[in-house]
């Protein structure tokens with residue numbers, strides 16, 4: 067008899083990396099899975115865009131040596147050999163000048179800080195993972211920890227502008243765990259006595275990862291439905307759950323919603339305490355200019371920007387990481403501008419954003435000829451990073467929803483610092499481990 071006839075049936079809402087990871091975890095546990103995404107392509111934030119001369123990720127993505135869940139996944143889907151590791155450098159843009167921070171020696175010469183401030187900052191960054199306990203830092207303000215350990219000048223020149231560029235008005239309320247996780251993640255990209263940075267990417271970009279992951283899931287029997295916006299999800303007290311798309315209702319034993327809180331609240335018709343939990347999470351969004359240029363702008367993978375005249379978090383030099391000719395003869399840079407939900411800049415149209423990014427490019431590189439800009443692609447996402455303020459973990463939404471047999475597995479539950487694909491994969495696995503004893507199935511119908 068076909069075992070799949072008796073396999074429990076799961077519906078997954080959302081085909082970003084979280085939904086794809088949940089689908090993979092479920093098939094590994096013997097479930098029959100159908101996944102639904104409202105967009106034309108799978109991938110969510112990792113999807114690709116056409117830049118003109120080439121197609122690449124719409125948002126920049128790199129891989130770190132400590133991304134073990136991601137590295138395992140790449141092996142399983144046959145892309146282990148497509149990983150490339152490159153030595154990269156970081157820089158710092160301050161008051162119209164760029165400082166290279168590619169080595170300890172360069173860091174010690176970092177002129178915007180006095181020598182003893184540089185030592186203090188360096189000691190803090192080096193010791194961060196060992197001195198502090200991340201869980202304890204969830205209750206402490208980031209601003210207080212950084213001012214106490216690094217001093218007022220380091221706070222004003224380095225940390226405050228960087229945090230404000232990434233988090234806007236939320237910078238002052240963020241918990242110290244956020245910076246602890248960020249520093250530990252960045253430290254994990256550096257090794258050896260000279261602390262040389264080494265960062266990875268998949269040849270072909272995330273588009274290739276999504277193709278391979280999609281094939282892997284289809285081989286495991288997962289139905290992948292795109293252009294399939296889910297309007298509503300209902301749970302049945304007597305067993306089962308139903309999701310509703312344009313094509314009508316589809317019944318499952320359980321439904322897993324991986325879309326963001328805003329979308330989840332609508333499809334679950336959230337009210338009361340559940341609605342307050344979902345709505346209580348402030349999410350940072352981002353608008354990114356992806357610029358294809360005829361000339362190089364900076365030799366760094368990340369140029370951190372701490373300069374009041376520039377309204378970007380940084381300049382991401384993807385062509386300084388991807389050096390395999392994918393962009394030749396051009397260069398690809400990303401210009402991220404993070405925004406809180408209430409920021410009036412969300413009202414800007416695409417033409418206004420293009421003008422903004424051109425202006426920012428010319429401020430960063432006054433000698434840039436507009437004719438050197440081959441294409442400028444504007445991509446935006448409203449729900450990227452929960453604002454992890456003090457006590458966030460106690461307030462964040464749990465996996466259970468008020469709808470029977472409907473579960474929430476999304477990035478608002480990723481309280482461990484900046485959300486990234488590795489964290490998403492680990493969250494999907496941990497969530498299903500935790501839910502396993504609660505995934506009751508309807509009793510089989512009695513046959514005579």
Ligand SMILES: Cc1cc2nc3c(=O)[nH]c(=O)nc-3n(C[C@H](O)[C@H](O)[C@H](O)COP(=O)(O)OP(=O)(O)OC[C@H]3O[C@@H](n4cnc5c(N)ncnc54)[C@H](O)[C@@H]3O)c2cc1C
Nearest residue numbers: 080082083084103104110111125127128296325329486487
């Ligand atoms: C600028 C930027 C840089 C980043 N850099 C890195 C990096 O260097 N390294 C790294 O590892 N990570 C990075 N990330 C983070 C990473 O991309 C995300 O953490 C991850 O992709 C989140 O996946 P997700 O599935 O949770 O969310 P999403 O990708 O947002 O997926 C959610 C999906 O749900 C779908 N959906 C929503 N509502 C509905 C509905 N009603 N019906 C059906 N479908 C619906 C959407 O269409 C979407 O596809 C970066 C992200 C950004 C924005």
